[in-house]
Amino acid sequence: MHWRRRRWWLVGVVGFVLLIRAALPEVIRRQLETRASELLQARVQVGDVDLGLLGGAVALEDVALRPAVAGGAPAPVEAQPAESAEPPVVAWRRLAVNLRWWMLARKVVRFSTVELDEPRVALDRLADGELNLLAFVPAGEAADAPPADEAEEGAPWGVGIDRLVLRAGNVRFRDFAVQEEGSEPVDVRLPTVDVRDVALAPGVYGGPARTSLDVRVDEGRLRVNTRVWLRDGGVALATTLRARRMPLERVRLYVPEVGWRELGGTLGASLVHRLEPRQRNRLTGTVTLDDVTVRVSDVETPALAWKHLGVAIDEIDLMAHRASIDTVELSGATVVVRPQGGTPVPAVARGAGGA
Numbered sequence: 001m002h003w004r005r006r007r008w009w010l011v012g013v014v015g016f017v018l019l020i021r022a023a024l025p026e027v028i029r030r031q032l033e034t035r036a037s038e039l040l041q042a043r044v045q046v047g048d049v050d051l052g053l054l055g056g057a058v059a060l061e062d063v064a065l066r067p068a069v070a071g072g073a074p075a076p077v078e079a080q081p082a083e084s085a086e087p088p089v090v091a092w093r094r095l096a097v098n099l100r101w102w103m104l105a106r107k108v109v110r111f112s113t114v115e116l117d118e119p120r121v122a123l124d125r126l127a128d129g130e131l132n133l134l135a136f137v138p139a140g141e142a143a144d145a146p147p148a149d150e151a152e153e154g155a156p157w158g159v160g161i162d163r164l165v166l167r168a169g170n171v172r173f174r175d176f177a178v179q180e181e182g183s184e185p186v187d188v189r190l191p192t193v194d195v196r197d198v199a200l201a202p203g204v205y206g207g208p209a210r211t212s213l214d215v216r217v218d219e220g221r222l223r224v225n226t227r228v229w230l231r232d233g234g235v236a237l238a239t240t241l242r243a244r245r246m247p248l249e250r251v252r253l254y255v256p257e258v259g260w261r262e263l264g265g266t267l268g269a270s271l272v273h274r275l276e277p278r279q280r281n282r283l284t285g286t287v288t289l290d291d292v293t294v295r296v297s298d299v300e301t302p303a304l305a306w307k308h309l310g311v312a313i314d315e316i317d318l319m320a321h322r323a324s325i326d327t328v329e330l331s332g333a334t335v336v337v338r339p340q341g342g343t344p345v346p347a348v349a350r351g352a353g354g355a
Contacts, residue, residue: 024051025050026049028049028051029046029049032044032060033046040065040136041068041135041138042065042066042067042068042135043065043067043069044064044065044066045062045063046060046062046063047061047062047063049061050096055098056098056099056101057096057098057099058096058097058099059094059095059097060094060096061094062093062094064088064090064091065088065089065090065091065136066086066089067089067132067135087122088120089121089133090119090122091120092116092118092119094116094118095116095117096114096115097113097114097115098111107157107158108158108159108160109159109160110158110159111160111162112162113162113163113164113165114161114163115164115167116166116167116169117168118168118169118170119169119190120170120171120172121169121170121171121172122172122174123172123174124173124174124175124176125174125175125176160197160198161195161197162196162197163194163195163196164193164196164198165193165194165195166192166193166194167191167192169189169190169191169193170190171187172186172188173185173187173188174186186217186250188216188217189215189216190214190216192212192214193212193213193214195209195210195211195212197209198228208227208229209229210227210228211224211226211227212224212225213225213226217247218247220244220245220267221243222241222242222244222246223243224239224240224241225239225240226238226239226240231277233278234277234278235277236275236276237274237275238275239271239272240271240272241269241272241273241285242269243267243268243269245267245268247265247266248263248266248267248289249264251263258347259296259297259349260295260347261296261297262293262295263292263294263295264291264292264293265289265290265292265293267287267288268288268289269286269287270285270286271283271285271286271287272284280317280319281318282316282317282319283313283315283318284313284314284315284316285313286310286313287310287313288309288310289306289308289309290309291307292305292306292309293305294347296346298342299346303335303347304334304335304347305332305335306330307331307332307333308330308331309328310327310328310329310330311325311327311328311329312326312327312328313325313326314326335347
């Protein structure tokens with residue numbers, strides 16, 4: 001009889017644990033939606049929460065962040081539709097983190113993996129020049145600094161990420177502060193971002209953090225590889241940048257006080273940057289501008305054009321404010337000049353908004 005009673009007690013405990021485990025993700029999901037909506041003054045939707053507590057794994061799926069409803073207050077979670085016709089400002093398909101539990105005993109918060117799949121950001125510069133993402137920044141007062149004796153007590157916690165991966169990201173940028181024809185949205189694709197050994201405090205890893213960034217804009221491609229060391233005096237960086245056929249078309253909207261109607265061409269670069277706190281901050285490499293054409297409204301042919309412009313940088317010392325250029329090559333250049341009447345060089349004429 002005693003054995004049967006113990007067995008039923010064990011069955012009841014297991015059943016209760018399973019019930020809690022089944023209900024916990026839904027409880028967490030609702031709490032996340034409510035608390036995040038209140039904190040950000042926005043509408044936050046979380047599709048699902050996946051828990052692997054024993055292994056330290058948590059995943060948030062189908063998350064979307066939208067502006068608050070009219071009046072500035074977020075809509076109640078239960079009143080939010082499952083699908084909204086309004087596209088989210090920030091969204092992702094899946095965010096998964098895996099925490100190494102045993103490292104907490106050594107005062108280290110260390111994640112073995114942080115994976116973000118299909119993040120999407122709709123970034124707008126509003127007519128007043130502010131970014132739409134700033135509406136989601138919580139307003140708060142700066143916390144008082146702790147007393148010096150309290151701040152020095154105890155060893156600081158270390159924070160590290162063994163591997164951070166972003167897959168299939170997309171950023172759409174619209175500029176409503178530029179009221180010109182041709183200011184269409186810019187789509188930036190982030191196929192892969194892979195970062196390893198990210199230490200937010202010294203001593204978590206023996207070697208440097210390594211970052212790999214791969215960005216595509218139209219037919220162009222930008223790749224950046226960076227190594228980061230935490231020094232006593234700050235952060236040390238070693239970065240290589242490779243750019244190929246990055247388009248120039250939309251850059252004309254941000255060239256001040258010129259009346260360019262059209263800008264064409266591509267940017268290429270191969271740059272190396274080295275930063276050591278209080279020791280050096282130097283840049284070397286090459287930059288090219290190819291197949292550049294500048295058109296203005298009152299000239300049929302390109303007012304300025306060239307086939308190739310290449311600049312070889314011997315060294316740019318950002319600490320000493322000194323630049324040394326090795327070579328400058330220009331080929332296939334043409335420029336429209338008016339000896340009599342009108343603007344002598346139409347390519348550099350001031351636009352309608354110029355002084």
